[in-house]
Amino acid sequence: MREITLDLDAVRLQALTWGPETGRLAVLLHGFPDTAHTWRHLGPALADEGWRVVAPFTRGYAPSAVPEDHSGHVAALMDDAVAIHARLGGGSDAVLVGHDWGATTANALAAHAENPFVAVASLSVPPFAALRTPAAVRVLPRQLRNSWYVLFNQLPLLPERHAERLVRRLWADWSPGYDAGEDLPAVLEAIADSAHRRAVFGYYRNLLRPFPRPPARYRRWAGAEMRLPAVPTLYLHGGGDGCLDPRLAVLVGPGLPPGSETHVIEGAGHFLQLEQPAAVNARIVEFLAGH
Template sequence: MKEIRIDLPTVTLRSLTWAPVGGAPDDAPLAVLLHGFPDTALTWRHLGPALAAEGWRVVAPFTRGYAPSGISSDGAGHIAALMDDAVGIHRALGGGPDAALVGHDWGAITANALAAHPDSPFSRVVALAVPPFVSLRSAAMLQALPRQLRNSWYIAFNRLPVLPERTLDRVVPRLWRTWSPGYEASADLPAVLAAIADPAHRRAVVGYYRALTSPFRPPPRYRAWRGAEMQLPRMPILYLHGAQDGCLDPRLAALAAAHLPPGSETGLIDGAGHFLQLEQPDEVNRRVLEFLGSPEGTQDGKPAAPSL
């Protein structure tokens, strides 16, 4: 594992990388791994090496606002800005049409939105813990709604002025305890708190939630991506959800499955909560590797399904 710097037009991202085993790093297909809240690129310490061992060139950025990455010059925390960053990483690293995108939590929101956008450069997408929003529009959602509203208190809290930034030291450990019951997060929490140690980074990270209800559109450079998060994916995706997730009700996975494109796969991961890639890494790695297939574009010896 190495750390690299990627300079994008509005933000500098520090990223962890894993080089493909037995291949030329610059020529191998690219896999971009996006973390969520409250987390860091270290969340991919199991999946990153597993993908590299199969021949992928893996990069996992600390997304905008999470140190050691910088604060964006435009202050945007919109989903469209996160999409633009992912596409910027693809462009900066010379990603090809065979590139894969894997996201968890906010990273999954970004990945789902890019899977729905016709200009996305990624051909294979995996989302963990957050399904495409529009896939949940059904009467069955009403059954999960009361519990989900209780679980989602932090979203409204993070939109408040000032208070979230002042209390993240207490809120973040609480979220990890309730979202992934029984998981020992001692290897994760220090890194998360270090990534949001100063007021500017805290404000940027909480800004993701404030942008959700902002009356202002994203800055002009991001507007081509705007609204994709409310569309269904245009390509098959893999969606995985922890069976004991204390953040998003596990019943949402079944609701999402009925609305995803043909060729998509979904699964509940037993023994895992919200941070399933850390709690059950062997099973998550297996499912992701099977879905993505080899970097050369094959699955089980057959050509992978083309993107739409």
């Protein structure tokens, strides 16, 4: 594993990287509340297959910078992913893997006409448009209870003041029984100062309160998160996920394009890439090899 700096037009990102510097590019995006260290199992597995793997600390998570525009819109995260592709000279065979907010970003790019990635793997958060089905209504009551934190994160100041307690609770609730002792220190370090905390909680505030609109440079990406993917997509969901109800996973498949797959990973919760790395790595490696 190495560390690199990515000087993008909108923000400076730090990233972890594995594999050859000239291999086929795989960009790995983490979620909330998490860091690039979530890919410590998948990164080496892809590198062993010859991939050039780059996993940024996404905007607002230290050691990456807080962007001057302070945007946490999905459109801004999409723009960062595309800028990483361009900055690293990614070709038409590059792929994108995302978990949680990274999955939201990957799903949205998979639905956009200017997406530079040939295939996408998303974990734990399905494409929103795939859930527009009456069957999702049966899951809604339980899911609303699980999603209390989304509304809590809209409040002024309180999420930042109670960030450590919130992070610890979410990891315990979302992946019951998983020992997050190796993960929590990195997460808390990434949001240790007030500026980074505000930026990270801004993802949620921009999601439910999208006005004012994203800065002009990001507007071409806006709205893609509500459309279905147009490139082959692998969707993985933990069978014991305490964040998003696993019953949602079975609704995803019919909305995905040809060449796509969906799988529920048993014995895993929300952070399935850490809880069942062998199973997750095998699914992703096999899928990406075919695209």
